[in-house]
Amino acid sequence: MDFSSLPLLSITTFLPVFGALVIMVLRPKQTKTAYGIGIAFASLTLLAAIMIWIQGIGSGLSQIEELSWIPSLGIAYRLGVDGISFPLVLLTAFLFLTSLIFSAKIKDNANIFIELVLMLETACLGVFLSLDLFLFYVFFEITLVGMYFIIAKWGHEHRKKAALTFFIYTLVGSLFLLLAFLALYLFSDPNTFDIQQLVANPTITGLAATLTFWGLFIAFAIKTPLFPFHTWLPLAHTEAPAAGSAILAGVLLKLGTYGFIRFPLQMTPDAFREFAPYVIVVAVFTALYGAFVALAQTDIKRMVAYTSVNHMGYLIFGVAIAAVTTTTSGMIALDGAVLQMISHGVVTGVLFLLVGALQDRTGTREMNEMSGLLKAYPILSGLFMLAAFASLGLPGLAHFPAEFQIFLGGFDVYPIAVGIIIIGLPITTALYLRAIQKVFLGTLAEGFSGVKDLGSRELWAIVPLILATILIGIYPDSLLSMIHATTNFFGL
DSSP: OOOTTSOHHHHHHHHHHHHHHHHHHHOOSSHHHHHHHHHHHHHHHHHHHHHHHHHOOOSSSEEEEEEEEEGGGTEEEEEEEOTTHHHHHHHHHHHHHHHHHHGGGOOTTHHHHHHHHHHHHHHHHHHHHBOBHHHHHHHHHHHHHHHHHHHHHHSOTTHHHHHHHHHHHHHHHHHHHHHHHHHHHHTSSSOOOBHHHHHHOOOOOHHHHHHHHHHHHHHHHHHTTOTTSOTHHHHHHHHSOHHHHHHIIIIIHHHHHHHHHHTHHHHSHHHHHHHHHHHHHHHHHHHHHHHHHHHTOOBHHHHHHHHHHHHHHHHHHHHHHHHHOOSHHHHHHHHHHHHHHHHHHHHHHHHHHHHHHHHHHHSOOBGGGOOOHHHHOHHHHHHHHHHHHHHTTOTTSTHHHHHHHHHHHHHTTOHHHHHHHTTHHHHHHHHHHHHHHHHHSSSOOTTOTTOOOOOHHHHHHHHHHHHHHHHHHHOTHHHHHHHHHHHHHHTO
8 A cells, every 4th residue: 555645754753742732632531531542542653653564664764754944954854764663663652552551540640641651652753763863862852751750650659769860860871862963963074963874974983983982872871771871770660650661661771772773883883893892791791680680689570670681781782793793693683683672672561561460469569478379360470471481582482583693693703702691591581480480379378369360451451462472483574574674775
């Protein structure tokens, strides 16, 4: 079908915030009506994203939409999509919809909550589709506002501290990002904020390229996050509401990982290649640190949060391998890293929703206070176990094809590093098996019987994510063919 006459990228980007404006104007008194409007616009956004897919994703940047914005500086409203950005657009639309469905239990200031979620969705979509440094930065900053208020207002007991920590950390990262973007603009010839031109002709060299690379590295290392910039993440995840944690892990962390590919890998390739060994050391340490610290947790939500640190280490390891070499090995590792963004978003997103459902029923996140819940909540327990097996990398589920490609590509270049980083896999396996044993097996703890299992609202949110986890695991080429076409086109 031909949708070329429609500005699909703009429609997809701004449908959610338009939905927020509708709720703001109508001010529905019934929370059911407000959620109905929010879910309807999130559904339309997913439909628009699918229409982008049907229209065709080119190997390079395609479906370009451009409108002059600040002509004196060469700043324009530019949107475009390729095989790296589109899977993230699809993930964003999918995860925000399911998270909003799951959140329908939130009644306190529901209108404002839905408006913030929809505004945050527009900001995230804008980051992935922007082809102008200035526009990218604007959307990148708006994401801070939405998530700050979601944590601060609807989070748990230490929500204000968590929200403030999240905001300060990421704002500091944004300052480094701004300086790096200014350097890319000033050292481009001719001066431009156009991402297409900066990717096609990376002119920044020497000391300027080195400083710009490290500015980009710090900004995106905080957002990803990598050790030692990770300390905001466990607190934010633990205190955020379940849907907020799912969005934070599933989408917002990908703003950092996507940034690593789009900017330092494509715009400062020589500097990245020079310093890639140091990035690899950080990635390996991050992966192992995340796994071992997750193993030490007794709070199940905090445990899942630290597994995100572990998986981000694997992901950035794959990106750094691609920076070291332009051979097939580098491309295999990068393809795996991009697929890992999607698989992590789906798997960790559903894990946080399930932990939220578990906390709603038990009133606790402490694994030592739970046992035998398989008897009380067989559906919830079964789905959690499936998602846990996906997170630990079981073949046939989403993480396995991504991590396999990362390690396969890395083994040809840095076999010792691969030998060290895969220690994280048995540790992750151990921590999830321990959690399953403590929480779901054994004798049912007192006070947990008689509470209903997952309801229809929760199942509508969780089951699609579980199905996506299985689909990616058994048919990864559904995304990999698109991803590889782009990584091959750019010669990454």
